[in-house]
Amino acid sequence: MSCPFNNMMMKNQSNKNIIAQFYKQVIGKRDTSLIYSLVREDYIQHSQGKDGREGLLEMMEFLKTLPPSTETQSPVKMLLADGDLVAGLLDIKFMGKRMLVVDLFRIEDGMLAEHWDAVQEISGDVVIEPFIIDESATTTAFNKDLIAEKIGSNFKRVIAEGDIVVAQSALIVDGSLYASYDIFRIANGSVVTQLNVRQLVPDVMMHNNGMI
Numbered sequence: 518m519s520c521p522f523n524n525m526m527m528k529n530q531s532n533k534n535i536i537a538q539f540y541k542q543v544i545g546k547r548d549t550s551l552i553y554s555l556v557r558e559d560y561i562q563h564s565q566g567k568d569g570r571e572g573l574l575e576m577m578e579f580l581k582t583l584p585p586s587t588e589t590q591s592p593v594k595m596l597l598a599d600g601d602l603v604a605g606l607l608d609i610k611f612m613g614k615r616m617l618v619v620d621l622f623r624i625e626d627g628m629l630a631e632h633w634d635a636v637q638e639i640s641g642d643v644v645i646e647p648f649i650i651d652e653s654a655t656t657t658a659f660n661k662d663l664i665a666e667k668i669g670s671n672f673k674r675v676i677a678e679g680d681i682v683v684a685q686s687a688l689i690v691d692g693s694l695y696a697s698y699d700i701f702r703i704a705n706g707s708v709v710t711q712l713n714v715r716q717l718v719p720d721v722m723m724h725n726n727g728m729i
Contacts (some may be wrong), residue, residue: 526652529598529678532624536603539629540593545586549577554628561623561631561726568724586610595648595700597683599676601625604683606700606712608645615641619698619714621674621685633685633729635696635716645712648700654679660703667708668699673729680704687729694718696728 539555542548558570566576588610595606607618616636623631639645654660657677664682665675672686680703688697695715702710718728 525600528600531627532598532601532603533596535624535627535629536596536605536620536622537593540605540607543577544580547577547581547585549574549581552577556629557625560629562724563631563633563726563728565719566723568726572723583612594645595650595681597648597650597676597678597681599678602674602676604676604698604700606645606648606714614638615643617645617714619683619700621676621683621698633696635698635714637714637716648681648702648710648712650679650681652679656680656703656706659706660701663703663706664699664701664708685729688715690715 535555538551542551543555552570552574556570556573560568560570560573562568562572566572592607592609593605594608595604597604601624603622603624605620607620609616609618615638617639618634618636621633622629657679660680660682661675661677664684665672668684668686671688672684674685676683682701682703684699684701686697686699688695695717697713697715700712701708722728
């Protein structure tokens, strides 16, 4: 008889492997041929860019025109999976700027089906430590409830793996709407680490899906 906890861990790892391959091969090495096996044709985009697999291909063709990254270290600071959702945290340099990126992907039948994100410029001397997930932590459900209550009615999605929780929410600052992502580390029922990445929601996007 299979163990539900082990089955969930295997699914989480499988989905994280899909996103790790997407980051390394498609985004990092600009191998657009893999998009056909990794991304659904009806891919739903909530970020900049057009809907569908073709929209992602178009964006990648633009990225190919830019100088390749000279970074030797992986920009991926976290990969967290909870069921069909995978969150990634990246520390990247893009067009002379340093950016923190939080991606949220929905996986369907082993392929990327939907994507949300937020991108925030940060100072070059800020140190971003990796979020290493304690996958053996048994308080994941409690941690999710704790953060959902902490954020209140603004949250859209809360996902967790082990001792790490990622919350997606809509945030109003000085009358402007932001897509906001908080990453929390929970220990003994309390928040011990929190990182926030937020992006102003643009007035015009290339789709009608909204950013959050």
